[in-house]
Amino acid sequence: MKDSIICNEIYQKIGNVNSILDIGCGEGDLVNCLAKKLNKRVIGFDISNEGFTKSHEKCKEFNTCSLIKCVSGDAHKINKYFKHKFDLITLVYTLHHLKKPIIALTNIRKILKNNGKIIIGDYWFTKRKKRQECYRFSPK
Numbered sequence: 001m002k003d004s005i006i007c008n009e010i011y012q013k014i015g016n017v018n019s020i021l022d023i024g025c026g027e028g029d030l031v032n033c034l035a036k037k038l039n040k041r042v043i044g045f046d047i048s049n050e051g052f053t054k055s056h057e058k059c060k061e062f063n064t065c066s067l068i069k070c071v072s073g074d075a076h077k078i079n080k081y082f083k084h085k086f087d088l089i090t091l092v093y094t095l096h097h098l099k100k101p102i103i104a105l106t107n108i109r110k111i112l113k114n115n116g117k118i119i120i121g122d123y124w125f126t127k128r129k130k131r132q133e134c135y136r137f138s139p140k
Contacts, residue, residue, distance in 0.1 A: 003030065022043070028059070028070065031068050055070055078107050079110040086112055
């Protein structure tokens with residue numbers, strides 16, 4: 001339920017996009033949902049490929065198997081994995097896992113088209129502090 005709400009919110013905000021990358025795709029909920037709604041190819045990127053099996057199982061339910069692709073790698077070096085630029089890059093519940101978010105965001109910017117969009121959805125707290133191996137951010 002929560003995943004479909006997030007997908008709908010993003011879908012309403014993105015407008016006309018062709019190349020889409022979801023960083024921290026996990027089990028592929030957002031990848032499959034956006035591929036279904038847009039009828040366009042969506043690439044999921046994650047440091048762990050454990051969720052890719054579930055992502056490919058979900059694509060059968062969504063009828064999106066020909067539209068999704070999963071790539072395993074480190075977001076801190078993401079510009080080394082992709083030679084083309086994207087219209088849309090999403091990071092949903094991902095940023096708080098990155099040890100060096102500024103480095104990751106700098107390299108993510110390198111693969112975003114000049115007029116591209118980045119959507120970041122994450123937890124926020126009043127102070128940035130490490131807790132349970134995750135980083136927390138304030139709205140600032």
